[in-house]
Amino acid sequence: MWFRFITFLATSCLCHMTYESARAAGPVSVWVALSETDTVYVEAAQALRAELERTQPGNQEWRIAHWSRFDKSTSRPHWIVAVGTAAQRNMQELFARDTKPPPLLSILVPRLTFERIADPERLREGSLSAVFLDQPASRQFNLIRLALPLVSTVGLLVGETSKEHLPAIEKAAKSRDFDVLVATVDQGELFSALQSVLSDAEVLLALPDPGVFNSQTAANILTAAYRRHVPLVGFSPAYVKAGALLALYSTPAQVGTRGGELLRRALTNKSLPPPQWPGEFTVSVNPDVAHSLGLSLDEKMLGEQLRRRERP
Amino acid sequence: MKITGRSGIPDAVAILFALLATAVGAQEVSEKDYFDDLPVVLSVSRLAQPLSETPGSVTVIDRETIRRSGARDISDLLRLVPGFVVGHINGANPTANYHGDFDALNRRLQVFVDGRSIYSTLLAGNISHPMMGLVLDDIERIEVLRGSNSAAYGANAFSGVVNVVTRTAADVPRFSTSLALGEKGIADRSVRAAWGNERLALRLTAARSGDNGFDNVIDDKRVDQLHLRVDLHPSSADDIMLAAGSVRHQWGATDSLRSEIWRNAFVQGQWRRRIDADNDLRINASFDEEKAVDQIYYFTLAGAPRPYKADGTGRRLSLEAEHTARLSPALRLVWGGQWRHEEVRSFNLFAVREPQTADLRRLFGNLEWRLGERWIINAGAMWEDHSIVGPHTAPRISLAYHVLPGHTLRIGSTQAYRMPTMFELRGNWQTPTLAGSLVKASGGIKPERMVVNEIGYIGEFRSLGLTADLRGFEESGSSVARYFGGYPNDVVNKDRYRKRGWETQLRWKPRPQTQILLNHTVIRVRAWSTGDTHISDELIAPSHTSSLDWFETLPTGFEFGLSYITFGAMTWGGKNDVLDTQPRVDLRLARRFKIGSTRAEAALVTQSVTGAYQDGDPRRYFPRRAFATLRLDF
Numbered sequence: 001m002w003f004r005f006i007t008f009l010a011t012s013c014l015c016h017m018t019y020e021s022a023r024a025a026g027p028v029s030v031w032v033a034l035s036e037t038d039t040v041y042v043e044a045a046q047a048l049r050a051e052l053e054r055t056q057p058g059n060q061e062w063r064i065a066h067w068s069r070f071d072k073s074t075s076r077p078h079w080i081v082a083v084g085t086a087a088q089r090n091m092q093e094l095f096a097r098d099t100k101p102p103p104l105l106s107i108l109v110p111r112l113t114f115e116r117i118a119d120p121e122r123l124r125e126g127s128l129s130a131v132f133l134d135q136p137a138s139r140q141f142n143l144i145r146l147a148l149p150l151v152s153t154v155g156l157l158v159g160e161t162s163k164e165h166l167p168a169i170e171k172a173a174k175s176r177d178f179d180v181l182v183a184t185v186d187q188g189e190l191f192s193a194l195q196s197v198l199s200d201a202e203v204l205l206a207l208p209d210p211g212v213f214n215s216q217t218a219a220n221i222l223t224a225a226y227r228r229h230v231p232l233v234g235f236s237p238a239y240v241k242a243g244a245l246l247a248l249y250s251t252p253a254q255v256g257t258r259g260g261e262l263l264r265r266a267l268t269n270k271s272l273p274p275p276q277w278p279g280e281f282t283v284s285v286n287p288d289v290a291h292s293l294g295l296s297l298d299e300k301m302l303g304e305q306l307r308r309r310e311r312p
Numbered sequence: 313m314k315i316t317g318r319s320g321i322p323d324a325v326a327i328l329f330a331l332l333a334t335a336v337g338a339q340e341v342s343e344k345d346y347f348d349d350l351p352v353v354l355s356v357s358r359l360a361q362p363l364s365e366t367p368g369s370v371t372v373i374d375r376e377t378i379r380r381s382g383a384r385d386i387s388d389l390l391r392l393v394p395g396f397v398v399g400h401i402n403g404a405n406p407t408a409n410y411h412g413d414f415d416a417l418n419r420r421l422q423v424f425v426d427g428r429s430i431y432s433t434l435l436a437g438n439i440s441h442p443m444m445g446l447v448l449d450d451i452e453r454i455e456v457l458r459g460s461n462s463a464a465y466g467a468n469a470f471s472g473v474v475n476v477v478t479r480t481a482a483d484v485p486r487f488s489t490s491l492a493l494g495e496k497g498i499a500d501r502s503v504r505a506a507w508g509n510e511r512l513a514l515r516l517t518a519a520r521s522g523d524n525g526f527d528n529v530i531d532d533k534r535v536d537q538l539h540l541r542v543d544l545h546p547s548s549a550d551d552i553m554l555a556a557g558s559v560r561h562q563w564g565a566t567d568s569l570r571s572e573i574w575r576n577a578f579v580q581g582q583w584r585r586r587i588d589a590d591n592d593l594r595i596n597a598s599f600d601e602e603k604a605v606d607q608i609y610y611f612t613l614a615g616a617p618r619p620y621k622a623d624g625t626g627r628r629l630s631l632e633a634e635h636t637a638r639l640s641p642a643l644r645l646v647w648g649g650q651w652r653h654e655e656v657r658s659f660n661l662f663a664v665r666e667p668q669t670a671d672l673r674r675l676f677g678n679l680e681w682r683l684g685e686r687w688i689i690n691a692g693a694m695w696e697d698h699s700i701v702g703p704h705t706a707p708r709i710s711l712a713y714h715v716l717p718g719h720t721l722r723i724g725s726t727q728a729y730r731m732p733t734m735f736e737l738r739g740n741w742q743t744p745t746l747a748g749s750l751v752k753a754s755g756g757i758k759p760e761r762m763v764v765n766e767i768g769y770i771g772e773f774r775s776l777g778l779t780a781d782l783r784g785f786e787e788s789g790s791s792v793a794r795y796f797g798g799y800p801n802d803v804v805n806k807d808r809y810r811k812r813g814w815e816t817q818l819r820w821k822p823r824p825q826t827q828i829l830l831n832h833t834v835i836r837v838r839a840w841s842t843g844d845t846h847i848s849d850e851l852i853a854p855s856h857t858s859s860l861d862w863f864e865t866l867p868t869g870f871e872f873g874l875s876y877i878t879f880g881a882m883t884w885g886g887k888n889d890v891l892d893t894q895p896r897v898d899l900r901l902a903r904r905f906k907i908g909s910t911r912a913e914a915a916l917v918t919q920s921v922t923g924a925y926q927d928g929d930p931r932r933y934f935p936r937r938a939f940a941t942l943r944l945d946f
Contacts, residue, residue, distance in 0.1 A: 035343070038347075040343070040347050084342075084343050085340075085342045085343060086342075108343050109343065110340075110341040110342065110343065110345070110346075112340070112341055113340045113341050113342060116340060133343055133346055134346075149774070150774075150777060150821070150824070152824050161340060161341055162341075189509075190509075190510055191482060191508055191509050191510055191513070192486065194482060195482060195483065195484070195485065195486075198483065199483075199485075208341045208345040208346060209341060209345075210341065210345055213345070214345075215348060215349075215350055215351070216510075217510065218350045218351070218353060219351065219353045219545075219548035220510045220545065222353040222354055223353060223354070223551075224482055224483070226354055226359075227452070227480070227483065228452075228483060229374075235345075235346060236345075236346045236347065236348075238347075238348060238349050238350040239350065241350065241352060242350040242351060242352055242353045242354070243352065243353040243354025243355075249346065252347075286354075288354075288356045288359055289354055289359060291359075291362055292359035292360050292361070292362055293362070294362040294363055294364065294772070296717050296718065
């Protein structure tokens, strides 16, 4: 029922957008391909569109739909925005044989996934870029320093996928005087990895990796960490709700807005800027967990301080 | 990390999990990982109250402090808690109480291990023996609730509560072994194995410890213990803990005049269920059995010493249910009930062969009410109905005020009871040397009663790394249980007392490598005795106790620890002998290193560096003793 409503809402928004944009004179045609028609993708697409329409109203002709609805035989866009992994993969595929495919901006994709599926040729020539969904390691460590100033040892549980993050994380940690304690979850042996990381870590930083952090393991990790009074820093609001002390993430709208800014610059310069992290982000605190750990944290203030640290 | 399980079925489960996880691991991260919902794991009802909002003063001794203290038994650790009086009845029987005790039996403190109350049913509620039955390396943390807590924990929580939380298999290395060897016969060893996965984890510990006790006293000690803890996690809403163990505490040497053995075995099951985000249920059941044998050789005018053996058994069954509910963001309720059955059998203590039994029923509730951002009211009561003594109600109220963030003032009042033990109710103590009984209880004793008023302050100076805890108290007791009336003595309620004073703890972590604990306690005891005089009563607690503990992490893996304690003149165990004021200094130097993937820790500890000091009795001295320990975690 809910899904149907969302689909309806999305479709009606899309119709409205297309109708409105068609009236503009000499419009730039933009395809916005969604991985799915869930709220998160629609929100990101709407924010992107709103950002461009705010500064250049009526300049674009929008087509926002599920990736499967686009067909290059009927029309050809000037620009393509892919929202999510599936959309990026399929839009790349769609124009794979073109000698000069339309530039593609991928938003709401995790960095590692983007790098794995991105066509290196297109990346090099600047016809492919992205606004990632995840957060730079520097920002995560800055947040830990702000929220938990006495902490110096940060624990990480990494699996097959997330261990590719390690070089960047270790570099960011080192430059901020953090010790990083890494436990590898090999073949799903979470138990012993948790044992080794929780013995010395003062905070646990969660990295998205379906082999390590998923709805099955979250309960174990959160309970074990809380038992040892080790707070968990999560990467989504769901973690804060479940019992993480705090989480750092960008909402679909924040990623979408950043995507809009990038696309605007691309329209002006006629070329895509390099892939980047989302500029806006949200800090969430679980007040009950903070309270129980004897901490008083203000999520608004932490967000502000973190922003100031990045853009003084 | 490899799968190293050995038994068939769990192996199969582990492999299945591994396969599933590998299948999942092959997937790449997608935005779904960021947007998928998760079940609420740490619901409000499952979170612990922060220290600033507990209804009374709490001192937490964490794993790191336990490791670095160089302690060999739990009484050594209770030295770190302000207000605690720690000493030895003899070299084999360390003991600790809060604010002093009127006799040698330590029964006014409640000690829990993972929610199971440990006290000797047979030996008049004494907790000193059961406290020996703990392997320190198995302890995650010790929470000490200073002050009466009968309203939440029942009658034994008369002067305070010691809550021991042990480590689950999930939190310990797969295999550990430790060895301590040193002067005065110190020989402690332990092995522990842990195995598990996310659903099932078990830990097995075997330990033996011993030493020769004090100089010139026959008080050799040996403690053997075996502990099993199993944690099951059948679903994200359920946690089941099963525990079983056995302890054997023996003291006195074979050629001595007296040797005593206390044995205990227990099983425990605890189930916690998260009903929803606001409701949590805990059900706990435990069974304890103990046996004590006291063999003494006594001299008669005829010449050769003759043996005399006193023994007995005690059994205890306890069932408890507790419901925690968040009624609204401002209201949290904990309530529940307990039923306990005790059975004691000892011809020497009761002069009958039949078991003595008693039942206890309890209902308790505590309401935490937040009034805005700053005020918190904790109000609670416990109603207890003892099958011999009858019903009593212990209420408590406390009010906390957050003056500034991190600074809390608290004021509270409570009335506590201590239910008489079976020996105090039915005892008829036979001795070989006297014809007849030493103690013959008429059964008329009522619970001891104490009214406690307190004020407290908890301050956190985060920029300095300093927390301060201050408690001012007035504990007014009446109807102290005494052996009175000549031979045989009856057990009667007699005498009033009032303890007034203050105690403070400063915990300072100026930098990650340094931790300093500073305790200071000042206490004045006034006692009004009738009939028989007890000149010792006003010295049951030293007028002042000061301690400093300094833990420093040095470069290249070295650790240094210094512990200094000094206390004023006092008496021990209801005796009239006054002990001198003496300081004690302990030193520890350790190094942590790795041999391959094995973590190792070698330490050298010297207790009472400055020499022997009087402990328990003016003729007994706690000697200076050094020992070395080696621990390996595989």
